[in-house]
Amino acid sequence: MTLASVLRVPEETAAQRVGGRWAAATADGGFHQFEDEGGVSEVGERIMDLVNGERSLGEIVSMLCEEFDVERVTCERETVRFVAELVEKRVLEAVR
Numbered sequence: 695m696t697l698a699s700v701l702r703v704p705e706e707t708a709a710q711r712v713g714g715r716w717a718a719a720t721a722d723g724g725f726h727q728f729e730d731e732g733g734v735s736e737v738g739e740r741i742m743d744l745v746n747g748e749r750s751l752g753e754i755v756s757m758l759c760e761e762f763d764v765e766r767v768t769c770e771r772e773t774v775r776f777v778a779e780l781v782e783k784r785v786l787e788a789v790r
Contacts, residue, residue, distance in 0.1 A: 695778060697752030697770070699788035701745045707785055709742065716742045718785045726785050737762065738776060745786060751777060 703709045709718035716739045718726045728738035737758065744754045751774065759769050780786040 695751065695774070695781065695788045697750065697755065697774075698790070699751045700748065700790040701751060701754070701777065701786050702747035702789055703745065704784060704787045709785065715739065720784045722784065724783060726780075726783060737772075741773065741776065747789070750790075751788075 703718070704721075706721040707718055709716065711717075716728050718724075720726070728735045728742065740758065740761065741754060744757055755766070755770050755773050758764070758773060759766050762769070777786060781788060
């Protein structure tokens with residue numbers, strides 16, 4: 695996966711907002727919410743908002759940098775790490 699990779703939710707994954715929060719159910723029976731040590735991950739949920747099957751990971755990083763007070767290098771590193779976890783869990787997939 696690179697910053698040029700386009701992200702989408704796989705067809706076999708159900709991901710939607712439930713009660714105002716993102717949740718995803720994967721084909722392997724997994725259920726995922728977007729939380730970190732402090733509770734709801736605002737950035738994680740925003741990433742899910744931005745994934746549309748057309749935007750690249752790099753475009754998502756750029757949008758996050760505009761919306762949050764974060765340096766680009768830090769945003770790239772953390773976003774790639776987070777998205778890689780979601781790809782591994784089959785919540786997202788990189789299509790290009």
